[in-house]
């Protein structure tokens with residue numbers, strides 16, 4: 001007989017004996033059943049401050065009737081791991097509370113939260129208004145995927161002083177991202193809201209820059225708010241996740257149906273990290289908000305600097321508007337440098353000691369992102385060919401950050 005047969009794993013071929021040579025009374029493969037059926041320890045008396053991580057794909061039912069009725073379950077019940085576990089629901093509930101929302105849904109990234117909103121609410125023939133300074137992957141999504149589905153993206157100039165926006169026919173969604181990606185514009189919110197309401201369109205808002213700690217769009221009339229939880233809310237550059245919070249049950253049903261049809265879900269382990277990270281978000285935001293504004297003020301007078309784009313600076317276009325709507329500013333801002341050749345610009349990043357070069361933001365480490373907006377904008381060309389530097393202040397001491405910048409990038 002060969003060492004292993006298909007019907008019996010090789011470690012079960014021999015009948016082990018007790019030390020005195022007698023055969024054991026239990027079947028050797030009984031262990032295979034036992035290993036699956038040990039009772040879990042009781043959690044009674046274990047009251048911890050940490051949110052438990054509940055993992056699971058399958059939900060088991062106590063009897064035939066409850067199994068047969070599982071298709072009739074409501075959104076908030078447990079039916080399958082993809083539809084949520086107590087850990088994912090805890091994160092959803094926390095965000096619902098922070099955003100003053102009706103309900104919240106989680107997606108695998110901030111970008112997928114945005115694309116899910118567009119796909120869930122729009123139909124072929126609809127038009128959507130998107131700001132010219134939108135997070136660039138959203139523009140690529142709109143011009144590619146939405147266009148193929150017959151959903152037309154119309155771009156608007158988000159600058160307060162821009163010409164009035166003309167409402168296209170069949171307007172379904174007005175998208176707002178403020179402060180805008182990289183160039184931090186604050187739009188005229190009142191005008192956008194009036195436009196959406198008179199056309200019967202929805203207002204969707206990417207609130208990743210401010211988070212609900214600094215700004216709550218649903219309290220100010222938006223219908224849907226998206227957060228890239230990847231950034232400040234989870235805050236440690238170690239996971240990707242997005243959230244969609246909605247203002248009504250009707251929108252909750254629309255978004256939930258779409259997410260369920262696509263099979264989108266997030267890992268309970270990531271939700272645990274998100275819940276933990278969020279506990280310190282207010283302290284982190286207060287710290288980075290303070291150092292970023294201080295850095296912005298200091299950098300205004302540095303020799304290579306043309307302009308500092310930060311909504312906390314009283315000279316910034318939109319400062320008063322943002323002050324009225326929000327509770328403060330976060331740690332992300334941008335510096336426009338005076339034009340110079342690419343070689344000289346590159347050399348500015350050769351010997352940084354604290355700042356790291358990286359495309360994301362919102363974590364504990366300070367990051368720099370050199371940016372050129374040559375192809376990202378179709379309306380506002382004022383930044384074309386200008387070297388921009390996006391700065392994400394982390395939790396380091398602000399004096400050390402300034403020294404690193406002044407000694408290298410702004411030398």
Ligand SMILES: *Cc1c(COP(=O)(O)O)cnc(C)c1O
Nearest residue numbers: 109110111135208228230240241
């Ligand atoms: C990073 C970012 C996103 C996307 O978040 P990911 O989780 O990285 O997909 C969306 N909106 C804005 C404004 C962002 O900066």
